[in-house]
Amino acid sequence: DGGITQSPKYLFRKEGQNVTLSCEQNLNHDAMYWYRQDPGQGLRLIYYSQIVNDFQKGDIAEGYSVSREKKESFPLTVTSAQKNPTAFYLCASGTSGTPYEQYFGPGTRLTVT
Amino acid sequence: GQSLEQPSEVTAVEGAIVQINCTYQTSGFYGLSWYQQHDGGAPTFLSYNALDGLEETGRFSSFLSRSDSYGYLLLQELQMKDSASYFCASLNDYKLSFGAGTTVTVRA
Numbered sequence: 001d002g003g004i005t006q007s008p009k010y011l012f013r014k015e016g017q018n019v020t021l022s023c024e025q026n027l028n029h030d031a032m033y034w035y036r037q038d039p040g041q042g043l044r045l046i047y048y049s050q051i052v053n054d055f056q057k058g059d060i061a062e063g064y065s066v067s068r069e070k071k072e073s074f075p076l077t078v079t080s081a082q083k084n085p086t087a088f089y090l091c092a093s094g095t096s097g098t099p100y101e102q103y104f105g106p107g108t109r110l111t112v113t
Numbered sequence: 114g115q116s117l118e119q120p121s122e123v124t125a126v127e128g129a130i131v132q133i134n135c136t137y138q139t140s141g142f143y144g145l146s147w148y149q150q151h152d153g154g155a156p157t158f159l160s161y162n163a164l165d166g167l168e169e170t171g172r173f174s175s176f177l178s179r180s181d182s183y184g185y186l187l188l189q190e191l192q193m194k195d196s197a198s199y200f201c202a203s204l205n206d207y208k209l210s211f212g213a214g215t216t217v218t219v220r221a
Binding site for chain 2: 041042043096099100101103106107
């Protein structure tokens with residue numbers, strides 16, 4: 001089955017620790033995205049990548065880092081520099097020809113205390 | 114920056130019609146997408162309008178007026194399973210910018 005997976009579903013960390021969220025897709029999509037969603041709010045773009053070994057900052061990149069070494073994988077690291085890391089993190093992928101239609105993973109709910 | 118406005122909540126009964134409006138102020142606008150998200154779940158793509166006019170996909174239709182910077186999603190023959198949050202998202206420079214979402218509650 002083709003799809004996009006994120007793990008883990010729930011993640012708990014102590015303040016001051018870096019944490020890496022996994023995102024994998026087997027849809028052969030060129031583009032991948034990371035969003036953050038806070039309660040009652042829309043999705044905000046953190047980073048995106050349109051091709052392997054290249055990525056761009058989104059609207060709220062501060063305190064986050066990414067890599068795109070493989071087409072299938074786009075991990076997100078939430079660093080200790082992120083002031084309010086507790087949130088629901090969603091990864092998405094899509095084709096470069098239809099950026100308006102993105103396929104989302106099930107999300108990772110990160111809680112930092 | 115990009116700004117999209119949509120109502121925060123709408124409640125309707127089964128079988129009714131609901132219209133969710135979205136106004137946007139963006140630069141480099143290409144088109145307007147709509148997504149559905151059930152509580153705690155992943156957003157799923159519903160529709161996209163690049164040109165003015167109405168796009169119909171089953172019970173859901175979406176409309177765009179570029180001159181008015183306005184669009185809407187029309188949900189017809191509402192069913193209980195349509196209870197969810199609906200987001201409009203503008204496509205700008207190959208990136209999506211999302212509104213805050215409209216929570217639709219369908220009552221029996």
